[in-house]
Amino acid sequence: MAGGHGTTVPVAYPGPVSGNFAPIHILRNLALLVVLSLVAGILVAGIALPAVGGAGLVGKAGADSFESLPSELATPPLPERSRILDRRGNEIATYYREYRVNVPLEKVAPIMRKAIVAIEDYRFYEHGSLDFKGTLRALARNQAGGSTQGGSTLTQQYVKQVQVEQAKSPDEVQKVTNREGAEGYGRKLQELRYAVTMEKKYSKDEILERYLNIIYFGDGAYGVEAAAQHYFSTSASKLTLTQASMLAGLVRSPYAYDPTKHATTAKARRNTVLQRMGETGAISMAEAAKAQKEYLELKVTEFPNSCGQAGKYNGFFCEYVAQEILGNPAFGKTRTDRYNLLVGGGLTIRTSLDPKVQRSAIKAMRNNVSKKSPIAGSLVTVQPGTGKVRAMVVSRDFTTAGKAKKGQLNFNTAVDRAHGGGNGAQFGSNAKAFTLAAALQDGIPLGYEINAPGSIHNLGGFKDCQGRPNFYPSVFNADGEGGGGGVLDLPRGTMKSVNTFFVLLEHRVGLCKTWKMTRSLGMIRSDGTPMKQYPSLTLGSDEVDPLHVSAAYAAFAAKGKYCRPTPFEYVLDTNGKKLPGIGPECKQALSAGAANAVAYAMKxxxxSGGTAAGLGIGRQAYGKTGTTNDGAAGWFTGYTPELATSVSLASPKGAAAQRLRGADLGPRTASGFGKDAAPIWQQTMQRALKGVEPSQVPMPPPNLMRSVHVQVELPDVKGMPVAAATDLLKKKGFEPVVDPTPVDSTEAKGTVARTEPGGGQARPGSKVTLFVSKGPPGATPTARPSTWPTKKPECKPPWCRP
Known part of the structure; x- marks a missing residue:
């Protein structure tokens, strides 16, 4: 029988009508009968019946009016849930506005098709767009005092559901579903007009397929596949008779017959469907009677929405994926378009998250940082050469709650603000890698030496890319890193992380070139703005995040090829086709030679003597600690050719709320240096690379391997007394050594005859051999002045400082 009402809850029949209201009720139904009879006549008038007399004129006028109604109803793709999967295909989360999984009719069990047709429109395959017999029967039953019934066919119900889907507000939904008065009749006519076109455009099976995918089955399940999954944890293709009959019964009123809330009512409705299936011959009456005795036997599967279902660890990565979609023009022109695609586009989002690497990072983080520590650990692992994010972990539990509890975070400290992060943290000495890269790209070789003092004050000569001058007021070497400085080449300066060394190297390369290197390697501040063009750039004064730092370091492992970090392997639309513009975005940020030289300097x-001594991973790796002023935060970023991982330790509330130094991490108290983060990196990389064949970054080119020794003025001490010469050389930073064998010389006996090397230029700290004169050959010994050695000769430049 016809009588379906789609998702509209039927108005309860108030009982027998008495008094003056009965004629009104009768007239309303008669009016609808007249209208529908007229339309029925219209539909067949031009085919089978000639227009006769006045009736013909009325029919023609009605036909003209009916034909003038809009006939084409747009049927855009139905909203479907999108799935976020890890690299191996494991589901991380789903996003949906309506939980729906579209399926073709052949993937719907035949018994389900029979059940829905039997209860909603058993003459579906026999009538056209209007079931005139069904309409008359419904009107007769309504008039007789039975429950209110409609005469809508499955095609008309489908039309109504399409209009409901397209409604953009509750008022529009009410307008579409209104059945009262002239507007209600007008809606019925328009609905029928659309149905006529639908019946011409699609076959009966196609209409049934569309109907089964669009209809609401209650409790958040849209379409028959979602309903089968939700109520019975099965698929539409495997539905049994009792399951199919219960689902078919929900369509009329999914709220009233919801089996999770009203089991008794739902069972009664199911049995009504079974009875109707027996009456229509879909099944035998014996089968119906047997099935009516069975229990509902629900096996409910819930459909969590968004990243809340991803878990306390994977939730951070899930949120990063969602924010990347919302901010990426490849998914739509506007943020609204992208959101609609995410929650209704039926996307299959195969992400780059590697379960093995992620598990390794989770375990390492749990071993080193308690979730209740005031410090949050954040980690990101990126694959060099692709930019694909293989792991993303935060030491606290992920939550979507507006107010996070202790041990939780509702924002992602591993990423920038645009991807759901916070303000970031200063990354200290991690930034020295960019000055190092800029120097090597500029042709400065690894053997280039700098005499780095213990401190520097008021160092001018810096200029930003706009030519504006700047200076460094004061810089000191950290007690836990770098020590007192000295003459260092690039590898030793990097190994010891000497602040004054890198400030002088930045001064030599230029602030602008250093800044441009950060930009080439994708570095931005966590608030989305460019890195600041201050001399402190080389010491990491900018607040950044592990996502961008790991992607930048990955370029050093990939021969200088920088790839923007991405969470995607690929994304499929609802038809299984790959979305364009989702692949890696890569460029050559620096030469392969310079990148390989960076690795050489970091190895x-x-x-021993390095800032992460003893924290290697059993294979050649390259890295850099990151210590900030006053121990506010600690970083370690390192890589192999296979993976690059960055770890930060900082307070999510900022350094003003809690510094790293002295903080309780759980397993230990933080020292405040970058080596606090190194064990997390070490344990992550060891497990992640287990079973992976070791490899190394290639050697740098010869032009970057040469030495350029620093030269300073070597005083000419020839003719000076040995004691005075020795004292002067020591003050100048040299190592004087007196040869025990006197030599012939024109210089006075007992003075310095000569030195090796001679006066001029020499490496700081180098050995200077002094040869003592015994006077000219055959010369009479010169008597010592009575004032020696009680009175030293006046010491003048260049031997002594002025």
């Missing part, structure tokens, strides 16, 4: 950080 000894794990060696």
């Amino acid at each position: 000894n950080v794990f060696s």
Whole structure:
């Protein structure tokens, strides 16, 4: 029988009508009968019946009016849930506005098709767009005092549901579903007009397929596949008789017959469907009677929405994926378009998250930082050469709650603000890698030496890219890193992380070139603005995040090829086609030679004397600690050719709320240096690379391997007394050594005859050999002045400082 009402809840029949209201009720139904009879006549008039007399004129006028109604109803793709999967295909989360999984009719069990047709429109395959018999029968039953019934066919119900889907507000939904008065009749006519076109455009099976995918089955399940999954944890293709009959019964009033809330009512409705299936011959009456005795036997599967279902660890990565979609023009012109695609586009989002690497990072983080620590650990691992994010972990539990509890975070400290992060943290000495890269790209070789003092004050000569001058007021070497400085080449300066060394190297390369290197390697501040063009750039004064730092360091592992970090392997639309513009975005940020030289300079950080001594991973790796002023935060970023990982330790509330130094991490108290983060990096990389064949970054080119020794003035001490010469050389930073064998010389006996090397230029700290004169050959010994050695000769430049 016809009588479906789609998702509209039927108005309860108030009982027998008495008094003066009965004629009104009768007239209303008669009016609808007249209208529908007229339309029925219209539909067949031009085919089978000639127009006769006045009736013909009325029919023609009605036909003209009916034909003038809009006939084409747009049927855009139905909203479907999108799935976020990890690299191996495991589901991380789903996003949906309506949980729906579209399926073709052949993937719907035949018994389900029979059940829906039997209860909603059993003559569906026999009538056209209007079931005139069904309409008359419904009107007769309504008039007789039975429950209110409609005469809508499945095609008309489908039309109504399409209009409901397209409604943009509750008022529009009410307008579409209104059945009262002239507007209600007008809606019925328009609905029928659309149905006529639908019946011409699609086959009966196509209409049934569309109907089963659009209809609401209650409790958040849209379409028959979602309903099968939700109520019975099965698929539409595997539905049994009792399951199919219960689902078919929900369509009329999914709220009233919801089996999770009203089991008794739902079972009664199911049995009504079974009875009707028996009456229409869809099944035998014996089968119906047997099935009516069975329990509902629900096996409910919930459909969590958004990243809340991703879990306390993967939730941060999930949120990063969602924010990347919302901010990426490849997914739509506007943010609204992208959101609609995410929650209704039926996307299959195969992400780059590697379960093995992620598990390694989670375990390492849990071993080193308690979720209740005031410090939050944040980690990102990126694959060099692709930019694909293989792991993303935060030490606290992910939550979507507006107010996070202790041990939770509702924003992602591993990423920038645009991807759901916060304000970031200063990354200290991690930034020295960009000055190092800029120097090597500029042709400064690894053997280039700098005499780095213990401190520098008021160092001018810096200029930004706009030519504006700047200076460094004061810089000191950290007690835990770098020590007192000295003559260092690039590898030793990097291994010891000497602040004054890198400030002088930045001064030599130029502030603008250093800043441009950060930009080439994708670095931005966590608030989305460019890195600041201050001399403190080389010491990491900018607040950044591990996502961007790991992607930048990955370029050093990939021969200088920088790839923008991405969470995607690929994204499929609802038809299984790959969305364009989702692949890696890469460019050559620096030469392969310079990138390989950066690795060469970083390889000894794990060696004795390095800032992460003893924290290697059992294979060649390259890295840099990151210590900030006053121990506010600690970083370690390192890589192999396979993976680049960046770890930060900082307070999510900012350094003013809690500094790293002295903070309780759980397993230990933080020292405040970058080596606090190094064990997390070490343990992550060791597990993640287990079973992976070791490899190394290639050697730098010869032009970057040469030495350029620093030269300073070597005083000419020839003719000076040995004691005075020795004292002067020591003050100048040299190592004087007196040869025990006197030599012939024109210089006075007992004075310096000569030195090796001679006066001029020499490396700071180098050995200077002094040869003592015994006077000219055959010369009479010169008597010592009575004032020696009680009175030293006046010491004048260049031997002594002025």
